[in-house]
Amino acid sequence: MNTKYIDLINQTFDFPQEEFKVDKGQLYFHGIDLMQLTRQYGAPLKFTYLPQISNNINRAKRWFTSAIEKYNYKGNYNYCYCTKSSHFKHVLDEALKNDIHIETSSAFDIDIVENLKAEGKIRNNTYVISNGFKRAQYITNIARLINNGHKNTIPIIDNYEEIDLLSQEINGKFNLGIRIASEEEPKFEFYTSRLGIGYKNIVPFYKNQIANNEKVELKMLHFFINTGIRDNAYYWNELLKCLKVYTSLKKICPSLDSLNIGGGFPIKNSLGFEFDYEYMVDEIINQIKLTCEEEDVKVPNIFTEFGSFTVGESGGAIYEVLYQKQQNDREKWNMINSSFITTLPDTWAINKRFVLLAVNRWQDSYERILLGGLTCDSDDYYNSEQHMNAIYLPKYNKDKPLYVGFFNTGAYQETIGGFGGLQHCLIPSPKHILINRDTDSNLITSVFSEQQKSEDLLKILGYEKQSRAIESEDLDLANYN
Template identity: 55%
Template sequence: MRERYIDLIDQTYYFPQEGFDVQDDYLQFHKVDLQHLIQTFGTPLKLTYLPKIGENINKARRWFHDAFENVGYNGSYFYCYCTKSNHFSHVLNEVLKNKAHLETSSAYDIDLVRNLFKNGKIDNKIRIIANGFKPKQYTDKLLELIKDGFIHIIPILDNMMELDAYSGFDGEELSIGVRVAAEEEPNYQFYTSRLGIRFRDLIPFYIEKIKSNPKLKLRMLHFFIDSGIKDSAYYWSELNKCLNMFVELKKICPTLANINIGGGLPIRNSLGSNFDYAYVIEEIVNKIKTFCDDAGLEHPNIYTEFGSYTVGESGANIFEIIGQKKQNDSELWYMINGSLMTTVPDVWGLGQRFILLPINLWGQGYQRTIIGGLSCDVSDYYNSEVHINQVYMPKIIGDQKLYIGFFHTGAYQDSISGYGGTKHCLLPSPKQIIIDKDENGKLIYEVFAEEQSPDSMLKILGYK
């Protein structure tokens, strides 16, 4: 009878597979002996396997390089890392060791860039794509960076008002980009992304406001399709619209030489994932080439800003099952020694699935379970995989210990859960005011804490 957990996996997926193997009933992640890790450090724990970051960066470069060769593409390819997906210094170190450029999302990101420069991790030739809806603090910091000699910074206009921040630019010339607002997938709550400029506004805006300013050079068209790069009718149709826009703009804007297709390259969220990266990338490159060839235009340089793809597959969260609760005939809870809401919050916030596997007891029988977190919140659970609306785990016999891991959790989870006081997009905690009444009923105000500073954030992230 084949009814061990390992048989279930063997029958369902190709296994072992990249990053995952079992030795003597214990799971290995990129050949790291997880049992040893647990014995050494205990649980719950979060791990980051740094070599995977460079591996993924270089794989993507290779796919683009091969696609360029296969279709005869003449532009260059630039890999930028979207810092918001994981800001930790050890991650940025690895990204920069692999010669990636950067994409920023907020003012404090520019403090991070300054810190990297001060510590010799980057020079002023690094390419920085500055995205996001930009308060004055962000545009001011960008302009200071440009003034200080960073020669390849491209602020991407998220909206038309943003131009006001640059229109009085007092240097020689300023390279800028524009982000086009993509239409969202039909199942979203709104039609058009709030990020970027409407299609119909772009060309009149360029003619009236950018072209007329001799210091401003529009060099990049940026688009990001929020649901990511997929081989789907929706993705290809959005890409076509953006490429049409590129062609129309390029006809009247000779400096437009770069196209930025954003992030969204998927990661494996199941042992059954089978995304054909090389094929999809070649299709994208071929489409850009075809649009340009048909219009008699040079091939633009292609930029990407992969966040999840760069760092997602390097991370894992490991827990121990510390108890079982059978709440009715069909629902058996495996309680972990931590919380999913506070360590992998996208599970709760977005219904995100990760690869979930036991670390040990692979030779034992299995049963259907629900994974329960320690917080009191009803939503702190995990009960379905990508392919089935169920989770199976080895049976625990007697006083056996079972450890489980959520894998490929390296992107966004730390910042969204606020690891140590960090924040999504490095947007600081606000000033906190306490309001009370004195004995006469008069309101009294006290500043409990000032707005979080860049230094406090950078310290948590390992830069100070």
């Protein structure tokens, strides 16, 4: 009778998979012995496997290159990394090894660009696509970057006032793009994205503010939908509407030569995940070419802004199961030594699911459980997998420690969770390590940040100042006496 955890996984999924395998009852991720990692660094533990960033960038480049060659498409492809997915320097350093470009979304992003440019990681021919609603500091920083010679900076216009604001601070002529305010899916509470300019208003906007403006040149139309790139009627309908705007604009604007289709490639959230990336890229290129041919306009250069796809599958988290609570005749709670709200906030905020697997004890029998975090918040839990309304893990045994891993957590979790700051119930941020490989494919690990300490949190909360004041007062009294 197949009652072991490894039997459950083998029966439910096609396993092992490219990044996962099991040896002697222990899980390996991209060839990394996760139990060895846990013994060396402890748990809870967060890690970033840097080579996966380059792997995913180059996968996407191959798909687009293949489709461009297949359809004899005359435009170029440019891969941009969406920095808001993870601003960390180790992420940008790895991504920029692969001849890519950058998409920014706020004022301080430009400071990061300038820092990387000073190091030679970003060059003058690197495109900097500046999205988002632009407040005064963002305008100033974009202008500074362009005025200092980075002419491949393309601010994407989000509202009707931004051209004037940029023109006031940028010296000489500059390029720009326009973002389309796409229509949202019917299930949304609103009909149109708050970002960008409506479909019907873009051509009039061009005629009124750009066509006769000698200081600006329109180069790019930007298209993105909130649900990302999916093979469904909604996505294809919105793409075709975008292409109609592009072709209409191209006929009256010769300088327009680029279409930015944004980001939104999904990442694996279950061992049962399936998505035909190559087909989607192939069909996108095909649809763009067909529409342009029908309208007799030159095909655009293609830009994408992949964030989660770039960095998401590089991240992971490992927790130890501390204790099991039997709350009633059906529910068993395995309590982890950290918090989902603080370390994987998307599980709490948007009910996001990640790949969840036991790290050890794969040869043991399994049971159905719920996972609970350490905070006193009733929402600090993880109760189901993407493929089923349950979690199954090796049976709890207080004499046999159990470790669980969450994978493909590399996008957004640190920034949404407030890396380095206060956490709910003052649960400390875990130790975070970086994993790389040398030229001989040997693993190299290093500590990026240690687990937060009590004094780190007390300093943020202002108690350190109070402690110093008390010490100073004691010293004054001692001198007085």
